[in-house]
Amino acid sequence: MKKTITIIGKLIAALAIAIILFLAIVFLVNIVCNKMEQGKKESYGQFVTVDGKNMNVFIQGQGEETVVLLPGYGTAAPALDFKPLIDELSPFYKVVVIEPFGYGLSELTEKERSTENIVSEIHEALQQLNIERYILMGHSISGIYGLDYVNKYLNEVSAFVGLDSSVPTISEKKIGSPIIGTLKLLKKSGLARLQIKLGDDPYATLPYDDKTKEQLSILIHKNRFNPNQLNEAENMYANFRAAENLSFPKNLPVIFFIQADHKVTERWIPEHKKQIKDLVHGKVMTFEGDHYLYRTKAKEIVENFRAYMDEIK
Template sequence: MNVAKTVETKTTGTKSRKKRNLWLKIIGGIVGVLVLFMGIVFVVNAISNGVEKKKIEPYGQYVHVDGKKMNTYIQGDGEQTIVLLPGQGTPSPVLDFKLLIDELSPDYKVVAIEPFGYGLSDETEKDRTTENIIGEIHEAVQQLGIDRYVLMGHSITGLYAVSYVNTYPDEVLAFVGIDSSVPNQPGMDVKLPLKSMQFLQDSGLMRLLKKVSGDPYESLAFDEHTKEQMDLISNQVGSNRSLLDELRHLGSNFKNAEHLTYPHDLPVLLFVQSNNEHNEQWIPLHEQQVKQSAQGKMIPMEGSHYLHHTKFKEIAEEFKNYMKQIQ
């Protein structure tokens, strides 16, 4: 028996065990720190949600739809009415549209609607299909006693509006899209990481990410109070079950509408982002859409997807001119 070799083997084995134990301690320490970190983030988020909820100031008025409360906001008393609808996931549609509402309300009655899951409205367990969404919005409009109006909206409203105006053709005077979606736009069948989005919100990581990423409204014309309220509501609404279910139905909602068009006699005005780097067909798709209308018009604007944050004065002015032309 080679004693030297046996001793060497034992020594090597002892060193390996020590290294393994050291790595296990390091990994265990890292895991422990991560667990502690996540625990702190979760607790801070839960406490903050409770505190912030009390700081949110109510605005608008509720209407009762399907046994739930839907928040609406009315500004201005003009003869013509604009029903204003948000883009997908906009935390507080009323406040998000504030700059545009202020520009339109001296001449029009502007009615901003917060669908279920948005702003101060209740959530709902009903599937977020186009049919359900437009039915609920229409019920809210009826509850407010409005029977003739211009339908105006941002982003995803372009998808819902095609179904809406074909379902209620005798009510809508015109459709105005603010960088609005087109039913046949490509890439809308992508599977979204909904569970990850829910985890980020529930864990408090989304709040942390927002905190370190800075103020998204910093360079915009919103007053500080409005910015604060939008941030408070965003933390409350986040990825609630209604908004997540709307994302879950996104692909099927687009698929079901891909062959829908606006009625030929419906005036259609589209404000479109001219510098969309993610979709080279963005302008051609909207050009094709306005051709569906005998009084269709497209106005390209350079800016972000939220054109109404920076181009609210131009949008209001162009809209007023357009309405004079079609009357």
């Protein structure tokens, strides 16, 4: 029995040492990779000063009308991720991509990621660029921020376009401190990098060039689970609740491009239709595809968007 216990003890000790060594290697590799990637990171767009910090914006196109693109939650580099859509829009519009704090090349902020703060910062960025009239186009969670935005700055927004955008009635679940703490540990330990490495590359089969894919990869590692995005996740439930009593202004043109078959809920299409039922100009269009429709359906989205804007003139 003593011999058996000794053997088991040695096995447990060996396993513990192996785990510690593995975690140490993951930690060190993450540090080295972060430093290497910092040197490979390339600038794009331009900085504007918002609340005393640098916010990155990317502008392409010379059209008379301006389209302002807002990202979904956790998009590592919005200006790069939106590239297929930007390329389809820019022959006809001036396209402005806002990278909120904690996204893309923008700095971090210490302010809470409440809808009020995020909307105020986006507006300040546009003010700094002297952009006073524009179409707001938002993906995912920007459907919530956009709803608040158009009510506050209705005199500036000429239309709202939702790209599989969130609706207040289909709320995200509340994310507690234990989950946030776990995600912080994953980031700090390097396990988040390992998780990405072992997972599928979301851009592998998509129409992005190799250079763009490399920069996307660098910024995914840089921004995933950063303090601003974690704080935004903590505030997400409250931000959805705050939007429950909001509706789009009756005379504001609104068009949604959404998934035809949502994998989680059958309410996706009905709830979007509810949002536009009382509007003078409201429309819902569905596409076969996933949540990131603009990556694969950019051309179809822009063609239908332009036709819609011509219809309502």
